[in-house]
Amino acid sequence: MTDIFSPQFLSLGGFFLLIVALVSYHIAKRFHHEKRPIDRPPLPPGPKPWPLVGSLFTLLRNKPAFKWIHSLMHDMDIEIMCLRFWSVHVITVTSPKIAREFLKKQDEVFMSRPFCMSAFVTSGGYLTAALSPLGDQSKKMRRILASDILSPSRHRWLHAKRIEEADHLIRYVFSQCGWSGGVVNVRVAAQHFCGNVIRKMVFGKRFFGKGAEDGGPGPEEIEQVAALFTTLSTTHAFCISDYVPWLRNVSINVNKHFPLLVRIPFFGRIFDPDHHGKIIMTANAIIRKLQDPEVDERIHQWANGTRTQEEDLLDVLIGLKDEAGIPLLSSDEIKSQIMELMLATIDNPSNATEWAIAEMINQPQMLSRAWDELDRVVGRDRFVQEDDLPKLNYVKACAKEAFRLHPVAPFNVTRVSLKDTQVCGYFITKGSHLLVSRLGLGRNPEVWEDPLRFDPERHLVEGQDVFLTDHELRLLSFSTGRRGCPGVLLGSTLTTMLLARMLQAFTWEVPPTKECISLSESERDLLMAKPLLAAARPRLAEHLYYRLE
Template sequence: MEYQYALSVSLSSMHIACFYWHALLLILVAFTFSLIIKTQTKDNENHETTRLPPGPKPWPIVGNLPEMLVNRPAFRWIEKLMSDMNTDIACIRLGNVHVVPVSCPSIACEFLKKQDANFASRPLCMSAELISSGYLTAILVPFGQQWKKMKKIVSNELVSPARLQWLHDMRIQEADNLVRYVYSQCSNNKDGLVNVRVAAQQYCGNVIRRMVFNKRYFGEGGKNGGPGLEEEQHVEAIFTLIRYLYAFSVSDYMPCLRGLDLDDHEKKLKEALRVFRKYHDPIIEERIQQWKDGRKKEKEDLLDVLITLKDGNNNQLLTPQEIKATIIELMIATVDNPSNAVEWAIAEMINQPELLENVTEELDNVVGKERLVQESDLCKLNYVKACAREAFRLHPIAPFIPPHVCMADTVVSNYFIPEGSHVILSRRGLGRNPKVWNDPNKFNPQRHLINNGPKENTNVSLNLTDPNLRFVSFSIGRRGCPGIMLGTSMTIMLFARLLHCFTWSVPPNASTIDLSESENDISLAMPLVATVKPRLPTEVLCKIDFGFSGVPKEN
């Protein structure tokens, strides 16, 4: 009897549990269908004269995620969709998110100039949350008070003209070190071969490490100013973060799947962030303690600036976590664009030797051969800047700029853009739009010069931005890059030093440089390795010597 009673109680409990599970399942199904109906209703209740931009028909719940997963990398799938549909604006629903890619400059200006205030936010996503330590920084943070606070700090305290002038000597020392490193590489190699990608990326890494930490190396460093193992790991971590930031991760559109890490993005981001913490955190924590103890009293670098910022009550303005996250963001914002543009530009110009002749003629006229290029020369180097602009136009570092989130329903170019949409400007779509550019796939710096001649533009100084978004080097608007001056200086100095000090040609056993793109991104498939020879007198190239901590000093 007791057994039968226990069994009946158990069966009753099972029936009750089963009832609750079925009830919960019905609630979930009802909720899901209500979301679908709500989404479809919202899409259909647009203004009578507007509709969503063209795009593939989405599946219920998942939208076009299945197609995206089958057609990796996602950016190539999106580019092909837009090409097949012959449209400059599209709408692709991923999960419940409308993703709106744009490749027309005039439409792009509607988003980031005419309606900039409505598109001044960023999406909540796994990669941005990890990199910004929970949205503590300036670039990756959604619109709000934290973004306003950090943007003001970055603009006024880190990359202002006065601050850049204060750190001028550090940048020049790293430009000198670049020359020393390339000179040693080509002099010690029978064929004079130099890996341009390594030289360019490490120069950019050196510059920002010097400006932030007042040091080039985390360890012993390499020979003749080259990177050590620590610096190689650091730069690799920077590009890992860049590769997976806003990289169409499944969990960004189906948050319930985040813990599964189906595309392995979260694991790779966390591994790269461990490298940053290993090299950054001991320096930052020790420096904070030095200021607390009174052992440090003078500011020498940007880390000191961040630590000593005070609020209205004379309390420390930034927490240690905000400082650490901001420094990571500075690193990833300064290394990628200059190094990628210069590598692509030199590769293109080696295949068109007349371009190298034009640029060296300008450098010799402006600078001469008895000294090295300085930052004060950069404003006069219009042909050098035209080559850099052309590299940004034709070979951007990433397929899209960081997403802009629509904060309220609106209409752009007669299309309905729902609240919450992710608007992504296609860097290549803008830069290679045949309605804007003649022969858009050809590397042609002259197109950026007045009257299309290298000597016709001497009275007007070019810059690397295009306010009409015909190409994107540094974005514009409220979420535009505040570090345009720094990015421009680093790009042109890197480019000018390499072209002024050395001649460049194809390596032995090759007739041209292979300009194939990587399968998974839009960098060169193979790092550029070229034959390099000094073109300035030896006494000019060799008057730089190493001083304290591997920092070069002039004799």
């Protein structure tokens, strides 16, 4: 029960008084007088909501929300739960069987996305493929991604750019450890490899500025990557305004046009109670100040004839034409879709690689097995290439196990029910938000034996290749279904190449000052609590590293 005299409650009193004052009669009637028809199934189980506001009070008192939600489901011993935030039902699922009912059998019912502040800001007003609610715009952008940006043929076209960045990854890590070995920040190497790859594929350049002298990220890239991860952590992150439509619009406008107003405590609590608006708009401004000028300059180059050949994805996006020869995309659409491509590329591969190496250092026999496989498949006289990846089953199993046990986000991207429906004997109302738990699926004890143990061998089946996806939804590496991730090929390639190159080119050990690698999760998210610092040493012939200089 919420303590109504707690300081946190009183500090938000003005905000909730305003909410209550603006509640219309029909909403009050809906939640106080509406009765469930006799022949209609019940909603999924969940905590009893407060009148009118539902569980918004409790949401504010329990941060991060994902830990509270999973704790509730564990305590109630349920695998599907219904929470009500204001007038929105939020359905959370931790069972693969139930997840398949939603994302496979009724996938077309749950094809849309919610209208929310973070998605609106990040997508430039719902101009993109992944974050936009179902409609002509999202369908248009998904077609473009599937046919022109993330298709297998385009993937092959960009092969040289990815390999260039894979070579640069080794060059950078080598600069950190040298021949005698040294401590390397694996998180920095992994995150900026992913950032370098997508920048090279989109803009044709590794750095916005000059980069660091050691080949690492410069201040511009450090700023961009930090802002991208801030955006990712804030998007669909249980912001109060995501469930109170009028507050969403007010929060966006006040943060954009009257930023000083939200800094005043009382008004800040009213217009941006959990500061999501300020956070997401600040992060987006940082990213766009670096990326948008690149788009404007490139459009100008094509217009004045100084650029005539397609060399990267930005050229492709600019060059798309309709049947009448008119540009298919506006500059705002291009800028927003590039933002989404950046967000979709940078987090999953880097997080999985950092966790996998950390787990493997603590279990050296796994490193030995991975090195044996790499030496057998690739040898020690050249670096791993993309053609080798399908044969590296154990390396892929390590990456897949990291996806299972250490997902980068607690839930899949939110989906919205397009109509009333029934799932597993429960009534799901139109407009319900569906959250499939990556944690719940990957750590489900009914599915996985000893689920908290890192064990790549659980993914190895004699005579079968390992894929990073799981069509039975026992884990979620990439989203699935009609609103699934169109970049599975790119994401799988980046993840496997990043881990394979890091393992093949260097040995990895616990730093001299530590006894083992701490596998603690961050208090606020699922990243490692502290960046992985590991002792690295080159393990291949000297001439291979010199060749990269």
